[in-house]
Amino acid sequence: MGSLELDLEPQASDANGITTATTSATTSATTSAVLHRHLGHDFLALDRSEGNYLILENGQKIFDASGGPAVGCVGWGNKRVVQAVTNQMLKAAYCSTLFYTTQVQEQLCQELIESTDGKLSRAYIVNSGSEAMEAAVKLARQYFLELKPSQTQRTRYISRKQSYHGTTLGALAVGGHEYRRAKFEPLMMKNVSTVSPCFNFRGRIAGESDAEYVNRLAKELDDEFQKLGPETVCAFIAEPVVGAALGCVTALPGYFKAMHAVCQKYGALLILDEVMCGMGRTGTLHAWQQEGVVPDIQTIGKCLGGGYQAIAGVLANHRVVDTIARGSSAFVHGHTYQGHPVNCAAALEIQRIIRDEDLMKNVREMGVLLSGQLKKQLGHHPNVADIRGRGLFWGIEFVADKQTLRPFPAEAHVALNMAELGLTEKYSINVYPGSGTVDGIEGDHIIVSPAFNVSSEDILMIVSAVTRLIGDYFAKQSFV
Structure with a gap:
């Protein structure tokens, strides 16, 4: 069904040296009156949304490649x-x-x-x-x-x-x-x-x-x-x-x-x-x-x-x-x-x-392009175990060992930390993280689920950004 209520880690960088998304466009966890999903996390401050982009208060534009938790389907500001x-x-x-x-x-x-x-x-x-x-x-x-x-x-x-x-x-x-x-x-x-x-x-x-x-x-x-x-x-x-x-x-x-x-x-x-x-x-x-x-x-x-x-x-x-x-x-x-x-x-x-706008046709056509490009660019990656989905709804599962399909430990928060890295200016892409893939506790994946009206140019940009994000994330990791 719906999105998981993710438990965000209140830290500037995790144990593996991955810096979480920080920007001047954040709300302070110590002064906010909101009962946020995590009381110690500084959340990014969204100013507005236009088309397929989320625009923060500091002007950074993030491409919404997941539509939130697969919610957005006709883009924003329609x-x-x-x-x-x-x-x-x-x-x-x-x-x-x-x-x-x-x-x-x-x-x-x-x-x-x-x-x-x-x-x-x-x-x-x-x-x-x-x-x-x-x-x-x-x-x-x-x-x-x-x-x-x-x-x-x-x-x-x-x-x-x-x-x-x-x-x-x-x-x-x-x-x-x-x-x-x-x-x-x-x-x-x-x-x-x-x-x-x-x-x-x-x-x-x-x-x-x-x-x-x-x-x-x-x-x-x-x-x-x-x-x-x-x-x-x-x-x-x-x-x-x-x-x-x-x-x-x-x-x-x-x-x-x-x-x-x-x-x-x-x-x-x-x-x-x-x-x-x-x-x-x-x-x-x-x-x-x-x-x-x-x-x-x-x-x-x-x-x-x-x-x-x-x-x-x-x-x-x-x-x-x-x-x-x-x-x-x-x-x-x-x-x-x-x-x-x-x-x-x-x-x-x-x-x-x-x-x-005959968007079902576009979902099917762009879905073929998205899946093909994801598999072409990421199928060989040693930490990408599986790429699966249908239409414009694709998941990428990560493993510590591709031969045994051993997942990363749950406390590593691989999918969540990767998604947060994606929000930094270098990547500026929104993907949706999930955990518990293997047994309800261990196992990590991200979901790519863009709006139904994406173009082929959008798809190629998404795949390029996601490929760089995954490559860079695992290149910096040192899991014990």
């Missing part, structure tokens, strides 16, 4: 989006959805449903990926309560190891990122279990074919259903392309069909988390459209609003919606700011821009 937001604020800045709806919410939801070719039925608009996952979990449970006869015993969920579905307690509970869960385990619900992800680079047994690997994972999921009691499971939850937790890991062909078949065998739902990989990031508006399956429930987020407003959503298929409609006809859930009209205006305009 006048169409700004005008749509402004118009809606003047027209109706807020809507209490207990009593009212707005044309802009209706239009956005219609746009989203049509983008699935009518395979999904209704959309529920919230403000973050974590909120979307909380709603999806509750919607799955209520679906079984609304069935006749009611299946009240369905209270369990199965997700995958090294997964990340959000940071609120419910969303964190259905995720499998060990580091993120650790401090809050006593507070989380205990009705979630995990199975292995489809991680071809690290999970496949030597000599195992694609089909054998997929069959083994399907059996593992089937065995988990049997262990828990098939009649107790609400849903299996997975990302079609794993984002922050694994660094853009795609599934093997047939994997999601096999997982869906297991769910159907036992009457459970399939929930696909596309908060990070969806809404065009991988070359189709919905990543599942490349997997040959249709989810029962889907979460969407980052590229839905493109960073212009805080918005995410849940899509449900006809099976789920019709069951609730025939029952209580009311989803027992709600937020003060759900369906916020200004958020909807931004998202609706972004979806129209993607369609008007």
Whole structure:
């Protein structure tokens, strides 16, 4: 799903001599009134954003090659989006959805449903990926309560190891990122279990074919259903392309069909988390459209609003919606700011821009160029273990030993320190760091996920800067 809340080290340089990004355009950690992600870190002071550039208060221009955590999709300062937001604020800045709806919410939801070719039925608009996952979990449970006869015993969920579905307690509970869960385990619900992800680079047994690997994972999921009691499971939850937790890991062909078949065998739902990989990031508006399956429930987020407003959503298929409609006809859930009209205006305009400018074609074409150039320039590097992804969503995994695939120790903060180095004036490029790639604690990767409207010149510049960044970073390292 979404981005990991990274723990920044409050230091000018790390143990390996890599200087973190320092500039006159920083806020002082000692005087700031903000409860920042790290209270001892001086954060860069962003002045404005233009096109694909982030401009600091000291004038430094940083190319946003990751769109934040894969959020930006049409660049920054888009006048169409700004005008749509402004118009809606003047027209109706807020809507209490207990009593009212707005044309802009209706239009956005219609746009989203049509983008699935009518395979999904209704959309529920919230403000973050974590909120979307909380709603999806509750919607799955209520679906079984609304069935006749009611299946009240369905209270369990199965997700995958090294997964990340959000940071609120419910969303964190259905995720499998060990580091993120650790401090809050006593507070989380205990009705979630995990199975292995489809991680071809690290999970496949030597000599195992694609089909054998997929069959083994399907059996593992089937065995988990049997262990828990098939009649107790609400849903299996997975990302079609794993984002922050694994660094853009795609599934093997047939994997999601096999997982869906297991769910159907036992009457459970399939929930696909596309908060990070969806809404065009991988070359189709919905990543599942490349997997040959249709989810029962889907979460969407980052590229839905493109960073212009805080918005995410849940899509449900006809099976789920019709069951609730025939029952209580009311989803027992709600937020003060759900369906916020200004958020909807931004998202609706972004979806129209993607369609008007045929950006899905550009994502696919530039994705081929990006992947090819990354592999050409970095595939031979002794610390680059794997380059994987789809569309404009690419991860680069780092290792200490390429022969054994041994990761760097977690305390080295390789990906984070590299990303911070990238923000210095010499490189001026923004990439997104991730950790826990191997087991939820150890393992490092960065994500390159530029805006959908990047040019071939942009791609070549990104690859050049990332190549220099990685080369220079490891050339200065002295890991013990």
